[in-house]
Amino acid sequence: MKGSLILANGEKFTGQWQGKPKDHIGEVIYFTGMGRFQEFITDPANHGKIVISTFPGILNSDLDHAKFESDEIQIGGLITQQDASMTINEKGLKILDLFYDQNIPILTEMDTRALIKRIKKEGEMPALLSSKHTVNRLSGQMEDVHHDFGTEFINTNGKKHIVVINFGYKKSLMQTLSDSGNKVTVVSSIIDLNLMNSLKPDGLIFSGGPGNPSQWQKFFPVYKMLAMKYPTIGFGLGHQILALAFGANVEKLPTGHRNFKEAVIHTSSNKVFLSSQNHGYTVDGKDLNEIGFRISFKNVHDGTVEGLIHEHYPVATYQFHPEQANNHINELIFKDFFTTVYDSKGASVYA
Template sequence: MGMNKNDGNGFSSEPQASVTLHLVPPSASMATKAPGFVVTDLTSVFRSNTSSNRSKVRVSIVRCSVQVSSDRTATGLPPWKQFDARLVLEDGSIWRAKSFGASGTQVGEVVFNTSLTGYQEILTDPSYAGQFVLMTNPHIGNTGVNFDDEESVQCFLAGLVIRSLSPSTSNWRCTEALCDYLAKRNIMGIYDVDTRAITRRLREDGSLIGVLSTDRSKTDEELLKMSRSWDIVGIDLISGVSCKSPYEWVNTTKPDWEFNSNRRSEETFHVVAYDFGIKHNILKRLASYGCKITVVPSTWPASKTLEMKPDGLLFSNGPGDPSAVPYAVETVKNLLGKVPVFGICMGHQLIGQALGGKTFKMKFGHHGGNHPVRNLQTGHVEISAQNHNYAVDPASLPEGVEVTHINLNDGSCAGLAFPAQKLMSLQYHPEASPGPHDSDYAFREFVELMKQEKKVKA
């Protein structure tokens, strides 16, 4: 490969030096447990000093190897990862796969997520408790993981189902590989499974209960029986993801990612946030808008909340069936109308029930970062991130409650407002950034609600 004399683009038009690319065969010392290939770039820079020129040339040695487990070669097994896991769905279908992360047997509801990126936020979203998340994007793991993108202190989902596990990572923020991350957190994952076919099945039949297992001692019939004997409906999943005692949240959005600092309120508002499975980014956005935040458990009594004299209340996102947590509905009911309220996802559904409305289980729910939502008040369309299996039936709501947003994919209710009760709610995540910032205005509107209430009381 010749180097050319500088033509204004950093290249030289006169031949200077040649570069040879060496493909180095794998050695036993390069063996690892992960499947696929590894490419190692060993780059050196040297100078070519001649009487006519001087230039820099990069020489790269690229190591390509099939990543093989050393214990597999020692036992005479094939050097590639074999199918060692099964996903058995309640409809009787059995899907052979390869495992990564933790091992064992786990039961959960299988849902598909259409996000192209952000798998770490999905892994740490408490709203996925009790569910296997199937990613429709086929290539997962290529950016690794980093601790800045976590939405909670642990992973709550039952397992991860993907088509292709990236054998290497390529991102400047990466601190750990996905397979190692899941293994440390005891979360099961499978790959090399036909996620496209499973997604079509879920779209046609609805969300299905499944059992994921790496245990060869269990028969397919045993796993099928397990999937048919468990149901996510009616289970209180919130109590398992909520905090156990109140705490103050002070962290704002980091300066590198902040985009609305100029809209920060001059006043400080005290917000009590009910943790039904709250995401860190919700708290960061509220703090970035100048709010002082006290986070309380899902079972925190309404009377104690009112004793704190908050300027506003946040009812957060969370997992599962809102009808399975009547204590939370009762708490919301006792607080509506007292101070301005903002509900997100589960909080939106609890508000709907507290107002006397009904919620229902959707066929396969909304899970992904590309859902179009129309704001009926402005006419604008937002690209939103969503994660829910239940929705509010707007026909069941009392007079005076306004539907402010609708999901353009299926027309379902995506937002509510009740001016008489000083409340607003969204069925999607305004703190997420798929649009990238289409829905962040909701936090500003909540601040305005609190500001108006303060003026009235003054």
């Protein structure tokens, strides 16, 4: 069966539809990786996105549920050059089967090179993925990603109590925190201050997640108040939200950073690290000192802000994400955070 991808600029690309008939509207992005595909498609930051894969054999990727960043596929659709009939998996499992089970469409035998050229020229944009290949225009709205997550108790005992504000956390973050020996609780990004006060956190983590950080604007005063009160760290979307809450500006990138080997430089040591990133927005680096921030990491390739430290409050944020495996950048991030948490000695007010 034929299917189509219709870009917001009106261009239409046709391929072979794999899956049940449906329409899906989402932002179209691309993934250049030859590995970690299972981590990428299950990353909550990709919720609803239509992903163009540049690697021609991506449907042959291995499947290991232990490496999934969430319990299900998060992307809204996949575009690949690969012929679906050529997929092979030595364990007898197929990416196609996983997509079929979760009703996520795939368009195969697509001209991915032409698509990437459009995205690089015009930027990431909304698109319609449709099994009705006669559709000739983009209509409707992208799915809202402003979720109200409930409370989860990950570790009920530990030395200190770390509370994660959940915008769409990755399992690798929970694994790192579970291994830290601390009590861990996850709460909704729609903050209940009574609940937060009853939890008596020793430190806060603003998780990563999908979407435009300005969607949470009405909560910025509360987020800022909490970050001024407790040792706080933010990743990905959480980094952007905290920056906005303190008065910074955030801009849309023409094409996002979506790589597990994105080079960043630590400004105080001039050491370069390879980081895991998946985002389409960036914090504007201008006038950050006026709101008390200094830049701790920059992107090696385009100079964009990759990390911030507040000069007056125990707040550190990172555009990149901790990895599942231990590495030097993980050690740097969490050593500083847990040192701050333990040095607070139970005091929570820093204002």
